Amino acid sequence: MTIHLSRREEKPSNASGIDKWVPSACALCYATCSIRAHNVDGVVIKIEGNPDSVVGKGKLCGKGVSGLMGHYDPNRLTRPLRRTNPRKGIGVDPGWKEISWEEALTEIAETLKRVRAEDPRKLVVQRTTTVTASRIPFHSFAAGFGTPNIATAGGGLHCGNGAHEISGIMHASWSVVPDFAYCNYAIYFGASKGHSAGHASCSNMGLAADARARGMKMVVVDPMCNFASAKASEWVPLRVGTDGPLALAMCNVIVNELGRIDEPYLQSKTNGPYLIGPDKRYVRDPGSGEPLVWDCGCNEARPYTKVPSASMALLGEYRVDGVACHPAFQLLKDHLQSFSPEAAEAITTVPAANIRRLATEFATEARIGSTIVIDGVNVPYRPVAAIAFRGSQGHMNSTYNFLGIDLLNQLVGAADVAGGCLGFNPACNGFPGTGRLKYRPKPGRDGLMVSGTWMGYHYPYPMAEPRAPQNIGLQDLFVMGMNSPFLASSDQEEVWTRFGLPYRPEVLLNFGANMLMSMGTKETVAAALQRYKLIVSFDLFLNETSDFVDIVLPDCDYLQSMDSRSTWPFIFGHPAGMGEWCWGIRQPADEPRGEQRRFADVLLDLADRVGILPDVHAAMNASLNLEAPYRLLPDRRYSWDEICDAELKNNFGEAHGLGWFKKNGVITWPKTPDEPYWRATTEARVPIYWEFMVDIHEKINKITQQCGYKAPDEYYDPLPLFNPCLSHECKTPGFDFYAFYYRDTLHSNSYTTENPWLDEAARLDPYSYTIVVNRSVGEARGLKSGDLIRVETEVGRSVEGRICLSEAIHPEGLGIAGLAGHWHAGMPVAKGKGVFFNELLELDFAHASPQNLNLDLCAKVKVTRIGEAP
Amino acid sequence: MEYSASESGPSRGEAEGPGHQAVRLWLFGGLAVLCPERPLTLEVPPGITVGELLGLLGKRLGAALLESVMETPSRKFSICRVFIDGMPVDLDDRLPETPGGLSDFELIVLTAAEGG
Ligand code: SF4
DSSP: OOOOOOEEEEOOOOOOEEEEEEEEEOOOSTTTOOOEEETTTTTEEEEETTTOOOSTTTTOOOOHHTHHHTTTTTOOSSSSSOOOOOOOTOOOOOOOOOOOOHHHHHHHHHHHHHHHHHOOOGGEEEEEESGGHHHHHHHHHHHHHHHEEEEEEHHHSSOTHHHHHHHHHHHSSSSEOTTTTTEEEEEEEEEETSSSSSHHHHHHHHHHHHHHHHHHEEEEEOSSSSSTTTGGSSEOOOOOOOOOHHHHHHHHHIIIIIIOOOOOHHHHBBBBTTTEESSSSSEEEEHHHHHBBEEEETTTEEEGGGGGGGGGSSSEEEEEEEEEEEHHHHHHHHHHHTOOOHHHHHHHOHHHHHHHHHHHHHOOOOOOOOOEETTEEEEEEEEEEEOOOOOHSSSSSSSHHHHHHHHHHHHTTTTTTTSSEEEOOBBBBOOTTTOOOOOOOOOOGGBBBEEEOOOOSSSSSSOOOOSSOOOOTTTTTSSTOOOOOOGTTTTHHHHHHHHTTOOOOOOOEESOOOHHHHHSHHHHHHHHHHHHHHEEEEEEOOOOOGGOEEEEBBBOOOOGBBBSSSSSTTTSSOOEEEEEEEEOOOOOOEEEEEEEBHHHHHHHHHHHHHHHHHHHHHHHHHHHHTTTTTOOTTTOOOHHHHHHHHHHHHHHHHHHHHHHHHOOEEEEOOTTTTTTGGGOOOOOBEEESSSHHHHHHHHHHHHGGGGTOOOOOOGGGSSOOOOOOOGGOOOTTTOEEEEEEOOOOSSTGGGGGGGGHHHHHHHSSTTSSEEEEEEHHHTTTTOOTTOOOEEEEEOOOOOOOEEEEEEESSSEEEEEEETTTOOOTTTTTTTTOOOOGGGGGGSGGGOOOOTTTBBOOOOOEEEEEEEEEO | OOOOOOOOOOEEEEEEOOOOOEEEEOOTTTHHHHHOSSSSEEEOOTBBBHHHHHHHHHHOOOOOHHHHHHEETEOOTTTEEEEEETEEETTTOOOOTTTTTTTEEEEOOOOOOOOO
């Protein structure tokens, strides 16, 4: 075993004090790149990438290198604040008064004690998605308190209900990427992996650049030609929100026109051979209950565990006990016929000939049947990958969009094999010194894959059983949903009453999320926030949401914080593919200023005051898998540093505690081919036919029949359909653009817009702060770049901004970089810059997917010029 | 095997008898609200399974407990974690026999996943 170290270097500096490089981790987006921060005489003067770590691979993005500007921003909060004005509203002065931590925590604890005694579910705990390391402290606090209500505001709501679910079910991971080292043909559907912010961002950028230089062809399907498309071999513009039908048409070409499928893969790694009856369910063996397959060897139906996969029929019609049934793959094949390239062209605007060409290229490049030797191990080789993320999944149809795209990988056997589409890091053999951190996908119910690890102990498959809602988001009823709009929807009371939520939330504990900007139109969110009796918020700055907060707690930022796992969970910030495992910590490179305190220590203090410290410790023991002698004792008071030390020793042995990590920064060890390319060596299957949807649908409807609600059939079919967004159905004259937003690579959510260096870069960029419309379409309407325009939805929501005419956008598209347009004085650099896209988004039941609650993130709009270019 | 609070008839562990062993039950989080006494000590038959013990707890503390931990009568929620003497266990695992000693049985329901 080789363990590489990244040492904390400390040397006497010139006269007056210290000169040290502190290994730590960025937290300006959830990529958590490893950094080295240079502190000279108590001032951090530089941040650079840590070359000893694969998390970032020694590189940082523009946000990372300019992190000092946010850190030393004079507008940072330094004292706890309490509002004196009971009236809450947008732009209404809260009348902030500085209070002591003692006063703040006493008031919060008294309220929390009362609420817990009444009903712990009345507490809602919410975090920004940006700081992944906040998950354990806040989730443990919530679990210890006894509330199921946790949320990630807009960062969660806008991102991932389909993407994470399907990456979990099909790849045992949170998200997917091409295996950059070996992939020859990658097709991106509304994704930017390796070209922008987000998961394993900097690591992927290097890997993607190397892959392109090696000759990997990259096709990007996107309404806008920006971060990924600009570096791609080919940009395929399409109508907003129609990725699913395009992918399904490609699948149709591969299956029904080319007939190029990976039969052994489909037989052995999917439920393609499982027989499906007329009720759309598996035909089961009456004795064992196992799904039956048709055994071509003995010409009879037998349980799938009893039949060699090579003998399993994928096609045909069979009779079992006199009832006609078909292998799931036969049903998929028939189903795909309805997605002809010509039909898809009408929906997507992508020419049918192009769809055929792309499908042919993908199937050809897949090299079905080939293998490759990596580190002396022969593994299946399919150098193609179809990946997707926010763009394609941010719609009512998110599950089916993403599933249609992933079927491309499944059909040619390019899932979690060399060169293919990889879930990042779902299999790990563990740290060699202790065997800890070992996890591997495994077969579960009906032989379908259960993740070995995911985001905590809530796995994507099997789906939980629908039940009467206990959670304000209703995810326990609509069990395919993770994030829910009902945290702040305009109709939340109506929804809660209708579906019988037995209580109402009273207290919101918020960590860094700016809900007012991140979810939808601001008046709707404001009304929801006004209903809370107490809102407490850990923040770095006052922002738009602060106008509704009762007590603001001044937080430490990432350069002042400690986390034993800077990336949560372990799979999250790692690049996929071969290379090294790497575990790094975040540690302070600078001291808190004023009365800033680290949120994790504050939560422990609060837990103690509320009387739930033993419960929080129990939640941490369970979440961190702590075993003796490192389990936290119920009644002992620990500092957060002590808990970090326990976790590190638990995972890496007594010699590798917090002291070791403070000095060395990261610990690394090599991956072996059976880790990134685990699929070939696991028995688990994945569902190309989502039989479990039939059951979920039936159970939801049984629960909701009393309130007169029936979940629509078209969202619960086991095979993917195209369900248009509401914007696709808008036919009102004059409303002829599909407005969408994209994540500007210069920014993470809305927080970094306060950074002056990033602001300067954004002002130099023609797109960051403008509204992008297709040049020929704009010019045909007499518009010029720089004109001031109003963008208005059918219900009268509107935003204004300067237009940028560009060839790099679909003629029907209108693109806005997400989460600019701040208006609060607490972030003066960000204030008044760019356009607040979310103002165009309705936040209600009608705009949420009835399948996974995904919010519809596009709107049909009309454009009016209201001012000339300067 | 089903572990339901509403089963009729005696279940394993319901009747006390010779050879029973004591278990210290630690209910955390929302479950602690259902049972303020912590730890709660119960006499159970030796070798009882975790599922049977949960059924017994349901009878003692009410249906709300089982509704919080059991997704179906035979399956607990994936976010419900059970530990015996600090080690994670599942419904079919049996309580270790600890002659003269006590086993610690911990139960907590964690929070579900959220995205981003
Ligand atoms: S990609 Fe994210 S974590 Fe990495 S340097 Fe940039 S902002 Fe920081």
